[in-house]
Amino acid sequence: MTSFTVNGETQELDIDPATPLLWVLRDTLGLTGTKYSCGIAVCGACTVHVDGIPVRACVTPLSAVANKAVTTIEGLSKDNSHPLQRAWIVLDVPQCGYCQSGQIMTAVALLAKNPKPTDSDIDQAMSGVLCRCGTYSRIRRAIKQAAELKAKGA
Amino acid sequence: MNDLTIREAVNPGRRSFLKASAVAGGGLLIGFHLPLANRAGEAAAAANEFVPNAWIRIDADDTVTLRVASSEMGQGVHTAVPMLLAEELDCEWARIKVEMAPADKAYINPLIGQQLTGGSTTVRAFWTPLRQAGAAGRSLLIRAAAQSWKVNEEECRAGNGVVLHPPSKRRARYGELAAQAARLSIPGEVFLKEPGEFKLIGKPVPRLDTPLKVNGSAVFGMDVKLPGLLVAVVERCPVFGGQLKKFDAAGARAVPGVRQVVAIHSGVAVVADGFWAAQRGREALVVIWDEGGHAKLNSTAIRQRLERALGKKGVTARTEGDATKVLNAAAKRIEAVYEAPYAAHACMEPMNCTAQVKKDSCELWVPTQAQTGAQFVAMQITGLPADKVKVNTTFLGGGFGRRAEQDFVAEAVQLAMAMGAPVKLVWTREDDMRHDYYRPATLNRLSAALDKGGLPLAWRHEIAGPSIMARVFPGSINNGIDNTSVEGAANLPYAIPNLHVSWVMENGVAPVGFWRSVGSSQNAYITECFLDELAAAAGKDPYEYRRALLIKHPRHLGVLELAAQKAGWGTPLPAGRSRGIAVAEAFGSFCAQVAEVSVEQGKLRVERVVCAIDCGMVVNPDTVVAQMESGIVYGLGAALKGEITIKNGRVEQGNFNDYPLLRFDEMPQIEVHIVKSTEHPGGVGEPGTPPIAPAVANAVFAATGKPVRRLPIRV
Numbered sequence: 001m002t003s004f005t006v007n008g009e010t011q012e013l014d015i016d017p018a019t020p021l022l023w024v025l026r027d028t029l030g031l032t033g034t035k036y037s038c039g040i041a042v043c044g045a046c047t048v049h050v051d052g053i054p055v056r057a058c059v060t061p062l063s064a065v066a067n068k069a070v071t072t073i074e075g076l077s078k079d080n081s082h083p084l085q086r087a088w089i090v091l092d093v094p095q096c097g098y099c100q101s102g103q104i105m106t107a108v109a110l111l112a113k114n115p116k117p118t119d120s121d122i123d124q125a126m127s128g129v130l131c132r133c134g135t136y137s138r139i140r141r142a143i144k145q146a147a148e149l150k151a152k153g154a
Numbered sequence: 155m156n157d158l159t160i161r162e163a164v165n166p167g168r169r170s171f172l173k174a175s176a177v178a179g180g181g182l183l184i185g186f187h188l189p190l191a192n193r194a195g196e197a198a199a200a201a202n203e204f205v206p207n208a209w210i211r212i213d214a215d216d217t218v219t220l221r222v223a224s225s226e227m228g229q230g231v232h233t234a235v236p237m238l239l240a241e242e243l244d245c246e247w248a249r250i251k252v253e254m255a256p257a258d259k260a261y262i263n264p265l266i267g268q269q270l271t272g273g274s275t276t277v278r279a280f281w282t283p284l285r286q287a288g289a290a291g292r293s294l295l296i297r298a299a300a301q302s303w304k305v306n307e308e309e310c311r312a313g314n315g316v317v318l319h320p321p322s323k324r325r326a327r328y329g330e331l332a333a334q335a336a337r338l339s340i341p342g343e344v345f346l347k348e349p350g351e352f353k354l355i356g357k358p359v360p361r362l363d364t365p366l367k368v369n370g371s372a373v374f375g376m377d378v379k380l381p382g383l384l385v386a387v388v389e390r391c392p393v394f395g396g397q398l399k400k401f402d403a404a405g406a407r408a409v410p411g412v413r414q415v416v417a418i419h420s421g422v423a424v425v426a427d428g429f430w431a432a433q434r435g436r437e438a439l440v441v442i443w444d445e446g447g448h449a450k451l452n453s454t455a456i457r458q459r460l461e462r463a464l465g466k467k468g469v470t471a472r473t474e475g476d477a478t479k480v481l482n483a484a485a486k487r488i489e490a491v492y493e494a495p496y497a498a499h500a501c502m503e504p505m506n507c508t509a510q511v512k513k514d515s516c517e518l519w520v521p522t523q524a525q526t527g528a529q530f531v532a533m534q535i536t537g538l539p540a541d542k543v544k545v546n547t548t549f550l551g552g553g554f555g556r557r558a559e560q561d562f563v564a565e566a567v568q569l570a571m572a573m574g575a576p577v578k579l580v581w582t583r584e585d586d587m588r589h590d591y592y593r594p595a596t597l598n599r600l601s602a603a604l605d606k607g608g609l610p611l612a613w614r615h616e617i618a619g620p621s622i623m624a625r626v627f628p629g630s631i632n633n634g635i636d637n638t639s640v641e642g643a644a645n646l647p648y649a650i651p652n653l654h655v656s657w658v659m660e661n662g663v664a665p666v667g668f669w670r671s672v673g674s675s676q677n678a679y680i681t682e683c684f685l686d687e688l689a690a691a692a693g694k695d696p697y698e699y700r701r702a703l704l705i706k707h708p709r710h711l712g713v714l715e716l717a718a719q720k721a722g723w724g725t726p727l728p729a730g731r732s733r734g735i736a737v738a739e740a741f742g743s744f745c746a747q748v749a750e751v752s753v754e755q756g757k758l759r760v761e762r763v764v765c766a767i768d769c770g771m772v773v774n775p776d777t778v779v780a781q782m783e784s785g786i787v788y789g790l791g792a793a794l795k796g797e798i799t800i801k802n803g804r805v806e807q808g809n810f811n812d813y814p815l816l817r818f819d820e821m822p823q824i825e826v827h828i829v830k831s832t833e834h835p836g837g838v839g840e841p842g843t844p845p846i847a848p849a850v851a852n853a854v855f856a857a858t859g860k861p862v863r864r865l866p867i868r869v
Contacts, residue, residue: 019430027428032377033370037502038583042810073370085368095228097367098502098551123819132502133228134787136821
């Protein structure tokens with residue numbers, strides 16, 4: 001039995017603790033906002049937070065999150081009100097959208113640690129999350145805009 | 155209708171069948187049947203006089219629901235298409251709702267003759283019919299209001315979802331008028347707005363799908379949920395053309411959660427309660443393959459085969475003057491061999507399809523670009539008629555041509571039949587990379603002769619490569635030419651008196667398919683780089699050289715000059731930087747790009763790209779910008795990184811570690827400039843891709859003096 005929380009809700013699951021968190025979230029809990037794309041931690045589409053730290057859910061076994069707090073894209077806000085979601089909407093960042101959960105969760109972790117990131121901070125934080133549609137420059141602008149929104153307390 | 159300047163009057167009865175009818179709850183339904191542009195389409199149209207359908211529904215609560223025939227794969231059509239309708243219907247934009255259309259003859263793309271999202275055709279195909287439908291709806295609503303108020307129709311106006319009669323100050327919402335409008339017949343003529351009157355078209359409109367894509371609620375194929383849904387993975391022969399000999403499923407069946415191990419046409423499937431159990435089961439499979447005749451095939455042999463093909467006489471794609479005679483007599487002759495490798499699509503969402511087959515019905519939930527094809531494949535496998543095969547199209551996590559294929563649909567349908575339960579077939583990233591329909595690898599020999607002034611007198615381009623259409627649609631091969639193999643080469647715009655473009659079909663073992671911008675994605679690279687070689691041989695500036703040769707092509711010239719001007723072509727650059735330029739016409743649009751690159755310590759970096767696009771009339775300008783950014787990044791991936799190689803009959807690459815994509819920190823600064831135009835709309839999903847590889851390669855050539863004759867670019 002593995003006990004942990006997902007988006008504030010306690011989960012007690014009796015499944016193989018070696019199962020990657022990604023498939024626990026998607027297939028067991030039905031939280032499909034976290035995406036599968038590479039399965040080997042090289043694309044970042046499956047990024048979630050474990051105790052606030054961004055991790056690759058595709059290579060994180062369930063056992064690693066025992067008694068920890070997992071946050072997924074669904075847990076960011078109830079109404080798209082997180083500053084990053086708002087900035088993402090204003091700048092119409094997504095195209096196909098498949099990588100965007102991973103992009104946003106990575107950006108959330110960046111802003112939590114570094115409220116006013118420079119271009120090179122953003123490069124460093126975001127370079128592990130791949131996008132095939134080329135939304136990178138809009139993501140950069142959206143992160144900067146969200147940082148401003150957060151600074152204003154909006 | 156006095157708020158309109160009436161010029162473009164059309165007769166909907168002749169141009170496209172329109173029909174109004176009532177829906178339950180007091181709504182108005184406007185259906186229409188599209189006239190088809192090609193022969194295949196005409197045949198299909200003859201088979202059905204009028205297909206009743208449900209394109210547009212206006213409900214009593216003012217909601218306007220549009221069923222969009224095209225798949226949303228990032229290119230923004232689920233916003234651009236409703237904009238076309240809303241512009242002419244003059245409804246309230248906030249009340250627009252989009253539904254993805256099912257697979258049905260009613261939704262055939264008139265430019266393709268199938269329900270298929272490809273060739274950058276969506277806006278071009280639906281530009282006129284959807285505006286006509288909107289105008290007809292508006293006219294019906296006005297007439298309904300005039301009749302109920304017993305006033306003159308000409309005194310009524312419509313706008314923002316309301317019909318007004320200013321003399322009596324009466325007003326009614328579209329929703330209130332819908333039931334009455336449904337009893338009227340479609341007007342014999344409708345009047346379309348002049349571009350100057352557009353309120354929505356041409357203005358940046360936020361995408362309707364964005365809010366769903368920032369909180370995980372957008373449903374992609376991978377995200378489909380159904381009661382009792384099983385998940386399947388398939389072990390396929392790693393060697394092209396290989397077949398299953400035998401397998402031992404005992405180990406797989408012993409994995410908790412595994413329900414069944416089934417041999418299907420493409421390999422051995424493991425079906426389980428979830429993906430992880432299925433994948434564990436697959437790892438425990440023992441499969442013996444008959445690897446067939448290609449188990450020793452490698453990339454070197456493929457190249458040799460293309461070399462031999464280049465020695466054969468090709469089929470003529472275009473000929474003017476006598477290029478060979480002029481070349482043979484030329485004092486100065488320039489020759490080069492250019493090549494492009496296989497490239498993978500690498501959609502972020504790997505291929506997948508969910509299917510459920512019952513005794514008398516089949517239902518698919520699939521991220522597909524090709525609904526007609528998906529339905530057809532399911533009909534063939536199940537033996538069911540079209541009206542028993544329902545296709546639900548989800549959002550697509552990238553398409554780029556890969557999702558026009560049906561291999562994953564066929565697998566899912568077979569598995570759903572075998573299991574008697576709904577099955578979600580999931581490809582891993584490695585499956586996706588190793589069993590793609592690749593961009594064709596081609597080899598090209600180019601020869602040119604220059605006149606005394608350095609301008610080309612003769613140009614000969616011989617291409618050898620595999621044919622996409624030979625597999626997909628052999629009937630479209632005309633006089634031996636697959637147009638997708640020569641597009642971007644045969645339509646060379648430069649004024650060259652003696653010109654010859656030929657093609658040798660050399661179908662290899664690796665399957666090939668449509669890859670964003672198709673033939674132009676490599677032919678623009680090849681022709682635009684060779685043109686820079688000619689300019690260099692002539693001692694001319696590559697921009698001025700192009701200008702001199704494009705006098706008769708104002709739209710090419712327009713984007714070329716705009717890109718050059720905005721990029722500061724000819725102005726000094728910091729040390730270590732260089733510029734390259736390229737222009738290409740593709741999918742009805744014209745695009746030029748200037749790339750600014752730096753080469754430091756053997757590392758190439760694309761610093762800046764200035765892009766000028768002329769795609770005729772623009773529907774959603776921010777989407778055009780996004781699609782240029784997107785097309786550039788997609789093309790850069792193949793120009794700088796992506797290469798599929800084959801060893802022992804197998805694709806050597808499997809994931810993003812060995813088939814890398816462009817990363818965030820490698821993203822150039824991109825500036826997009828849109829040409830103002832009143833021309834008919836062109837495509838936008840693909841035209842951004844062709845110019846980027848040659849623009850970058852030409853910048854490298856400018857820096858190093860060495861032409862880049864092979865992709866990906868190595869410095």
